[in-house]
Amino acid sequence: MDPNNATSMHSHCVDITMEVHQVVPPPYKSTLHKFKARLKETFFPDDPLRQFQGQSLNRKLILGAQYVFPILQWGPNYTLKLFKSDLVSGLTIASLAIPQGISYAKLANLPPIVGLYSSFVPPLVYAVLGSSRDLAVGPVSIASLVMGSMLRQEVSPTLDPILFLQLAFTSTFFAGLFQASLGILRLGFIIDFLSKAILIGFMAGAAIIVSLQQLKSLLGITHFTNQMGLVPVMTGAPLVSVIISTLLVFAIKGQKHGISVIGKLQEGINPPSWNMLRFHGTYLGLVMKTGLITGILSLTEGIAVGRTFAALRNYKVDGNKEMIAIGFMNVIGSSTSCYVTTGAFSRSAVNNNAGAKTAVSNIVMSVTVMVTLLFVMPLFQYTPNVVLGAIIVTAVIGLIDIPAALQIWRIDKFDFIVMLVAFFGVIFISVQLGLAIAVGLSTFKILLQITRPKIVMLGKIPGTDIYRNLDQYKEAERIPGFLILSIEAPINFANITYLNERTLRWIEEEEDNIKEHSNLRFIILEMSAVSAIDTSGISLFRELKSTLEKKGVELVLVNPLAEVIEKLKKADKDNDFIRADNLFLTVGEAVASLSSAMKSQSSTMTEGAQTIVAHY
């Protein structure tokens, strides 16, 4: 105790507390029990069956039906007041859905009408199965772009439009199948591997590709008339620009002056398309790959949108259930002339802003699109392509999120690199490879954190018995004779060699520093951050202990967690390397107890004894 240290008001507490608390293994649980608990945490972390507990059979059936069809949950309580809100928001998103549908279908190299079909059937399916109140369903730019560019690698949409359409529907089928499977198998966490950094880089890269493509077609216009000046002003309000430009072209007969227009569109609602699905032949690999990539990308957007608005309005969406809903939506869509759809971010934001209360706004949008398909379609034939191009460019330019990129640069340089890899990978290699490399790189980083875990040296914060990182807390002090290290990762086959080498290097550096060779008595390993261990990890301790014994240094473990102490005990039937007297609950207790034992021992020993002994 240092009387000169003003901050150590209560340091006498530390010195008089000689009581030592035991480290205990957790109570016995059978392997089966542990396996079941692990399984539950892995696949059912949200515990979806909890609401069924302690309910009558009847109630369980009702809850079950409501679980599968959320519409049964909110439907019976639906009121006219809610409908008024949903009607307004539904009409609002419909005004967005029509021009977006036409533009995004064009982005996917599909006939514009398919974009409208895709805003009719899928929203109805989602209204029955989905659990988000804010999600507005329809085609989205990224999935459209990716599908278009992946399919075009093997089939030309201009030379063989029917085959291209067949492949698009089949890809949509596989996307839906994959999405629903992820949900049913409760493997939804796979989409977490597309981190925010990757998505930001990827979307910016995709936006640039699309913009360049559209720019090419914009520049390809031969007669540059005065209507063009309107475009930048119009793009802010897609439906208005479509209507005005269509009327203008119609009035001035612009198509005869070289303005490229959509051309004749088929009237009527979605024709069936299950006869267009191709499950055999040369393109099966291509459609499965395209389905997988567009499926995972659209799922990521849909789930993120659902979660964002649920958090905003304080309700819960079940990720795996959402995946099943989006998956079924696409499987059914693929049989009714729709291509891949999901919860669209921009559209859902508008929906939420316009006051949507339930999925009924999706139904309103769907009905509006249906009316359009039945009666208004022929009018769109005069819509100039350049306006659609402008809508696309505006949409995708919005995907470039510079402030988010800067924020990532500030916080985490490695995430920034991953972002750049996704960005340049998508631009210069391909969508699938760019994504794969970025995911691989971020997974590699996680593995590297395990392979090269941090080990930090702890010191005592004066006037307490708190031990913290010496680098971080400059006032913390070393305790002579002790080397206190904290290992900050699970210990397993991938890092035992490193941990062994690194620990020995600490000791050597220590010996170099203090020069008196035998000054170091104890190595205390603080294990609070070692959440798991495997058989290799156990062998590390055995090896480390025997190496240290040869140097006359004793190994002490502090606060091994449940799994770790349990496995150490199992591996050590003879109690030869983890005895109670080198196992402590806190670093403070370990230091206090070992120091006093050391003192009492050295006072009873003869003068000049060389070693303070490794066991006592």
Add this chain to the structure above:
Amino acid sequence: MDPNNATSMHSHCVDITMEVHQVVPPPYKSTLHKFKARLKETFFPDDPLRQFQGQSLNRKLILGAQYVFPILQWGPNYTLKLFKSDLVSGLTIASLAIPQGISYAKLANLPPIVGLYSSFVPPLVYAVLGSSRDLAVGPVSIASLVMGSMLRQEVSPTLDPILFLQLAFTSTFFAGLFQASLGILRLGFIIDFLSKAILIGFMAGAAIIVSLQQLKSLLGITHFTNQMGLVPVMTGAPLVSVIISTLLVFAIKGQKHGISVIGKLQEGINPPSWNMLRFHGTYLGLVMKTGLITGILSLTEGIAVGRTFAALRNYKVDGNKEMIAIGFMNVIGSSTSCYVTTGAFSRSAVNNNAGAKTAVSNIVMSVTVMVTLLFVMPLFQYTPNVVLGAIIVTAVIGLIDIPAALQIWRIDKFDFIVMLVAFFGVIFISVQLGLAIAVGLSTFKILLQITRPKIVMLGKIPGTDIYRNLDQYKEAERIPGFLILSIEAPINFANITYLNERTLRWIEEEEDNIKEHSNLRFIILEMSAVSAIDTSGISLFRELKSTLEKKGVELVLVNPLAEVIEKLKKADKDNDFIRADNLFLTVGEAVASLSSAMKSQSSTMTEGAQTIVAHY
């Protein structure tokens, strides 16, 4: 303070310690500095250049030469006494090397003489470059088996023996190239991914394949003469059995009674073989794959053997330097009619037992093998193949380590499954796929530990201010109004969804349990085990905080480590979600400080106030 609690001798310390210690970020370091430190920990954890620090240029040159050629380090101090030990041990391992060389070459479907060549050149190379004193170099059973079976998948060793030999030498070249590259690029940690569990399963599977192959050839013997009875007795001492059986066959002219023998062997030392290396043509993929697999397997054995004996005799081997030595040994070997070699476990154990002191024992063995090659070779033509088969079976049966398998079962069930996968994968699929699946599975487990990190609820150990896992420490007690959770993994893109859901589930369960809805005031997240965080992880806290605020619960962080607090501060310029008053150094201080603030506040508030407020 509870006066009835006999164990709480000093609990007054806790209650009177109201001093609160600050969490501080680590001192500023530039990105470049952090990057360099990370790079060093990743690739140079053993800090090989430390010995050069503060030395004169002359001394640095000497140290550098000694670093590249360890023989320069121990050579000048070599004494006659050491040589006597090395001579005995060298002769002993030569007696093992000759029969093993012949047998293992047979296992690799190569001419027996190649096995002897491989015990002549590589040991000499290793003696110059290697840093282990106990490693005895030569062909080993696993690498021989794998090379033989991989090459045989595409080329028949009986129909096209010359091509087969060319491919074996070329594979050896690639194995060496790969090994040396791992060492030079300091990527040695890659071999750590072949965990002990995988190796035990793999070796047992390999042993069974080989035994079955040899059994087939044993059963293929047509004339079963009385010499056969000797075989089981002989196998214990390979050289003796080879000599006795050879003499017997010679005496009784056994080869005429249908006993299959080696046949005529070429006399003389290794012919050059660089003209046999094939770097083009159809088999390039095969030899590269074979080189990679045999290279990594033999490297794993060699490094493990080197480390084991170094730990036993208390000196250090440098893993990356050993890889370079073994790599060069194989590259040079491939040009001098040797196939893949490494530090053999059985041979090194014998070497150590026989008293080897330095790598000179390898030189003695090499010279003995040379003498054999030059003068004794013709005598081996009468060695019966059945004896070689028996030697092989004995060697590989020794690879099946049942006690180690049982130990793995006891300690870690998942490791046991990985072991079984390696075992059955090698037997029923193939060497490379079996290994790849097992490595994939154990890597997946590590990733799963990150994706589904443990979160445990902490309670106070009575009479202390220590907070520990409530499941593990049954005496620990909950503090009313607080939910104290410890997160036991780095927080990143792969687990934020889970952590968010899981934390909210704890809160809901909590609310269900205590029924009084607004009883929960604080969630304390103990962050001591969160060693790293990325940009996604930062967003988790922002989101969690806003969700909790809606529930009237305040988020408190305890002991965020250097990297975590640094990034939190960077992301939070406006100080809106990490204020000093919800950041504590220990759980004890957090609970004490928040409880007393809560008490003083509720006494000044009007009766019946519903919320204790989220900010104060």
